[in-house]
Amino acid sequence: MELPFVFLISYLILSCFAASCHGVTFSSLQKTLIVSASSPLGHDLKAGKDELTIKWEFNQTFPPGTDSSYKTVKLKLCYAPESQKDRPWRKTVDNLKKDKTCQHLIVARPYNPSNNSFTWTVERDIPSAKFFVRVYAYDGQEVAVGYGQNTDHSKTVGLFSVHAITGRHASIDVASACFSLFSVGSLAGFFYLERRKGKVSEYK
Amino acid sequence: MPEIEGSPGTSMHGVTGREPVLAFSVASPMVPTDTTAKFKLPVDSEHKAKVFKLFSLANPHMLTFHLSWLSFFTTFVSTFAASPLVPIIRDNLNLTKSDIGNAGVASVSGSIFSRLVMGAVCDMLGPRYGCAFLIMLSAPTVFCMSFVENASGYIAVRFMIGFSLATFVSCQYWMSTMFNGKIIGLVNGTAAGWGNMGGGATQLLMPVLFEVIKKAGATPFTAWRIAFFIPGWLNVIMGILVLTLGQDLPDGNLGALQKKGDVAKDKFGKVLWYAVTNYRTWIFVLLYGYSMGVELTIDNVIAEYFYDRFDLKLHLAGIIAATFGMANIVARPFGGFTSDFMAKRFGMRGRLWNLWLLQTAGGIFCLCLGLVNSLPLAITFMILFSIGAQAACGATFGIIPFISRRSLGIISGMTGAGGNFGSGLTQLVFFANASFSTANGLSYMGIMIICCTLPVTLVHFPQWGSMFLPPSKDNVKGSEEHYYVSEWTEEEKLKGMHLGGLKFAENSRSERGGMVASVSTPNVTPNHV
Numbered sequence: 264m265e266l267p268f269v270f271l272i273s274y275l276i277l278s279c280f281a282a283s284c285h286g287v288t289f290s291s292l293q294k295t296l297i298v299s300a301s302s303p304l305g306h307d308l309k310a311g312k313d314e315l316t317i318k319w320e321f322n323q324t325f326p327p328g329t330d331s332s333y334k335t336v337k338l339k340l341c342y343a344p345e346s347q348k349d350r351p352w353r354k355t356v357d358n359l360k361k362d363k364t365c366q367h368l369i370v371a372r373p374y375n376p377s378n379n380s381f382t383w384t385v386e387r388d389i390p391s392a393k394f395f396v397r398v399y400a401y402d403g404q405e406v407a408v409g410y411g412q413n414t415d416h417s418k419t420v421g422l423f424s425v426h427a428i429t430g431r432h433a434s435i436d437v438a439s440a441c442f443s444l445f446s447v448g449s450l451a452g453f454f455y456l457e458r459r460k461g462k463v464s465e466y467k
Numbered sequence: 468m469p470e471i472e473g474s475p476g477t478s479m480h481g482v483t484g485r486e487p488v489l490a491f492s493v494a495s496p497m498v499p500t501d502t503t504a505k506f507k508l509p510v511d512s513e514h515k516a517k518v519f520k521l522f523s524l525a526n527p528h529m530l531t532f533h534l535s536w537l538s539f540f541t542t543f544v545s546t547f548a549a550s551p552l553v554p555i556i557r558d559n560l561n562l563t564k565s566d567i568g569n570a571g572v573a574s575v576s577g578s579i580f581s582r583l584v585m586g587a588v589c590d591m592l593g594p595r596y597g598c599a600f601l602i603m604l605s606a607p608t609v610f611c612m613s614f615v616e617n618a619s620g621y622i623a624v625r626f627m628i629g630f631s632l633a634t635f636v637s638c639q640y641w642m643s644t645m646f647n648g649k650i651i652g653l654v655n656g657t658a659a660g661w662g663n664m665g666g667g668a669t670q671l672l673m674p675v676l677f678e679v680i681k682k683a684g685a686t687p688f689t690a691w692r693i694a695f696f697i698p699g700w701l702n703v704i705m706g707i708l709v710l711t712l713g714q715d716l717p718d719g720n721l722g723a724l725q726k727k728g729d730v731a732k733d734k735f736g737k738v739l740w741y742a743v744t745n746y747r748t749w750i751f752v753l754l755y756g757y758s759m760g761v762e763l764t765i766d767n768v769i770a771e772y773f774y775d776r777f778d779l780k781l782h783l784a785g786i787i788a789a790t791f792g793m794a795n796i797v798a799r800p801f802g803g804f805t806s807d808f809m810a811k812r813f814g815m816r817g818r819l820w821n822l823w824l825l826q827t828a829g830g831i832f833c834l835c836l837g838l839v840n841s842l843p844l845a846i847t848f849m850i851l852f853s854i855g856a857q858a859a860c861g862a863t864f865g866i867i868p869f870i871s872r873r874s875l876g877i878i879s880g881m882t883g884a885g886g887n888f889g890s891g892l893t894q895l896v897f898f899a900n901a902s903f904s905t906a907n908g909l910s911y912m913g914i915m916i917i918c919c920t921l922p923v924t925l926v927h928f929p930q931w932g933s934m935f936l937p938p939s940k941d942n943v944k945g946s947e948e949h950y951y952v953s954e955w956t957e958e959e960k961l962k963g964m965h966l967g968g969l970k971f972a973e974n975s976r977s978e979r980g981g982m983v984a985s986v987s988t989p990n991v992t993p994n995h996v
Binding site for chain 1: 554557558561563564565571595599600604605606610611613614626686687688689691692693696699700702703706707710771775789903904905
């Protein structure tokens with residue numbers, strides 16, 4: 264009788280502690296990669312249509328061997344502070360596990376110190392917002408060990424504006440209108456028919 | 468005894484102080500069975516069912532029950548359909564936290580007014596058309612979600628869809644035309660609880676629909692729009708079922724209902740006056756705002772909370788959120804049951820303590836829910852919170868029938884509106900503001916629940932006492948008769964309008980607790996309720 268109770272309490276207490284384990288923090292990472300992003304259309308991109316070309320390489324001013332643990336890189340589209348305002352689900356937090364700044368993965372690649380380039384068509388599920396590009400470098404255990412981004416520390420230059428698709432389609436609009444008319448029409452029809460039946464039976 | 472068809476509160480008349488929440492049937496000596504009627508269930512002289520057979524589809528009584536609660540369930544599904552999809556919708560429409568919060572407020576505000584109007588609509592058109600009109604006219608508003616492109620459109624559509632929550636009134640009204648007054652408490656409680664489950668079911672349904680439509684090839688920003696067609700069709704299908712299979716009265720005669728409805732001898736003004744001037748009404752309006760109101764708020768915010776705070780996938784967040792609303796299937800009747808259980812021993816004082824305990828416990832668990840960082844703990848506290856809040860809803864309606872006999876209908880309606888109002892206010896203050904995180908909002912809401920439940924200590928019945936005070940020792944003032952008959956003026960007493968109140972008072976003596984049996988009811992001919 265007592266044992267399950269003790270088990271439950273210790274489970275609940277351990278759950279508390281499990282949640283407080285920390286991961287890698289962003290401030291501990293060095294900006295060892297130089298990243299640039301460009302588009303032939305300038306800084307306004309349309310989701311689903313326009314392309315972004317991203318180039319990245321190791322910053323040679325860092326001592327050689329800094330990138331010895333780098334195995335893979337992930338390119339991510341990240342929200343600029345302007346697009347994080349009033350939207351706590353995009354908040355920047357130092358603990359990378361909890362950080363919500365970079366929610367869209369562009370591509371993952373094996374690491375090369377130089378000569379890297381990737382052209383990406385902005386996907387259709389990217390929302391309307393201002394973005395910058397960040398590249399994270401990971402070691403063999405998938406732990407972040409370095410980064411680079413195409414903007415400065417305050418994240419205000421080099422930003423791209425994405426204009427999202429609406430998600431609306433003419434066919435959906437038409438279907439919506441048809442079903443609405445059907446609903447109202449069948450209600451009106453029932454009402455009218457029953458009233459008429461009522462009047463007829465009154466006359467009888 | 469002059470019972471007036473169609474007058475305010477008649478739908479709740481016949482609900483005496485005696486029936487326990489779990490009264491499944493009424494025995495024959497109490498209410499005589501009409502043996503000439505050819506219905507599948509035993510009926511009284513007005514052909515209202517005396518028995519509540521849950522798993523039957525007997526026409527018309529049980530069929531009406533199922534049509535009725537399913538319609539109410541459907542409107543809950545439609546009203547809260549957006550909530551589990553907010554993580555997608557907020558990106559598509561570029562919403563801010565205040566937009567999302569305001570939309571949540573809008574979704575519950577519309578029905579404050581529509582519920583007040585719905586009673587009159589049911590009087591005019593009958594509950595069958597009242598229900599059908601509401602759900603079939605709100606189906607276009609659900610389909611309109613596919614057109615929405617920005618925050619204002621989103622808020623407007625959620626507001627319009629929210630009007631459909633008035634099916635609560637048509638549901639309860641319809642039950643009262645089909646079921647005898649002595650079992651109407653259980654019938655209405657079950658219908659209300661099962662309808663509320665729709666708020667949970669939708670958290671499960673919409674993410675699944677979204678995933679399926681996405682797998683079929685749609686992009687996320689299109690998939691959620693298509694997903695809304697399902698609640699829309701549910702509205703239309705239920706409307707058609709109600710129109711084709713339903714009937715207003717056991718004998719199917721809408722005309723008779725309308726005829727009786729013209730003769731309203733009890734003045735609406737008087738009934739409203741006695742509701743409004745009874746301070747207990749306002750305490751319960753506040754309290755219900757923090758049991759039902761909190762439930763509606765959680766239906767709106769919880770899926771997004773689990774998605775963001777614990778980084779869950781959309782459908783997983785939906786499953787967890789659904790367990791909150793689905794708990795209604797047992798939690799709400801449980802609250803009524805504990806209320807009756809406490810009343811047997813301790814009378815009305817037991818009912819009040821029961822309500823305070825359940826609702827405060829809910830508040831404490833809500834406070835904890837916002838504080839914890841681990842997923843298993845959050846789920847545990849959410850479930851405990853749901854049981855507390857929903858049981859409190861059930862317990863509230865275990866006390867409401869005793870506040871007034873004359874104005875019962877209006878007090879029930881005002882309490883219901885208080886639930887929506889509390890929800891709108893809470894969402895506005897704690898969840899529409901970027902300055903509070905949702906987690907903090909939940910904790911503050913928990914504190915608010917605890918504080919707003921304290922006024923129940925002030926509810927005092929001279930004949931039964933309150934939480935801390937015993938009943939009045941005065942022989943006259945401390946009698947049930949004095950309390951219930953004081954709602955009628957001398958003039959009205961001369962006309963005999965107070966006789967129903969007297970009978971109710973006799974029956975309510977069981978609220979003194981200590982296993983006091985009620986005085987046996989004199990053999991009176993059944994009311995024309």
